[in-house]
Amino acid sequence: MSGNTATPALELRSASKSFGRVAALLGASLSAHRGQVLGIVGDNGAGKSTMLKILSGIYSLDSGSLLIDGRGVVFNSPKDARDAGIATVQQDLALVEVLDVATNMALGSLPRKGLFVDRAAMNQQARQVLDDIKATVGSVTMPVGLLSGGQRQIIAIARAVRLNADIVLLDEPTAALGVRETAHVGEIIDELKRQNKAVVCISHDMEFVFEHSDVIAVMRLGRVVATRPASGTPREEVIGLITGAIAGEVPAEIEGAA
Structure with missing residues (x-):
């Protein structure tokens, strides 16, 4: 298991x-x-989506605490999470199909030259990010609507990486993708790990989770x-924990309240 330090990201x-x-x-x-x-697994209704929305600033905690590099933080919006170094790739990707790859990657932070968008800089930045994560996507001027499902997923991940985030949250990144995609x-997730980012991946794809995760929650x-x-x-142990056939470890304060 690589990259583990005393203080979690x-x-x-x-x-x-x-x-x-x-x-x-x-x-x-x-x-x-x-x-x-970190792979997060669980059946529908287990709390995975709520967990992700808390980590990404969409929901606030009723109780408990959230820490970045050991420091307590409070998120009141997704912007707070982004400012703290967290990038989230939601399952719906939120890409604009009629816009090209570079523009989708730069939405919200378009490079400008005076009053106009600096198209050359935007294209160069998009290509640099794709190269950095070793993504094989063709022209950055191609409309996203012409890309395959796997390519769109990679563009959404690349957009998160462009934010220079240290923590990347992925919600079902392989949903509806074929074997090759x-x-x-x-491979992109493995590259993010090599770049020393903390990656949190929610997935129902058990094979994918075991192949690419270091730790499974x-x-x-x-x-x-x-x-x-x-x-x-x-794998049978993890499946047993998901279904309840294996009890797992419930915190004492929760067990006592049950």
């Missing part, structure tokens, strides 16, 4: 979040380190019930 401690009477998170804790990929996205019913090294942990 991102840490969530005893996080709870409810919507009315529905508890989405119950004292959930996890940590992500630079130079590692899934492998390509996996299992969520069930709003709790992180187990954290396991990807290497050496039987």
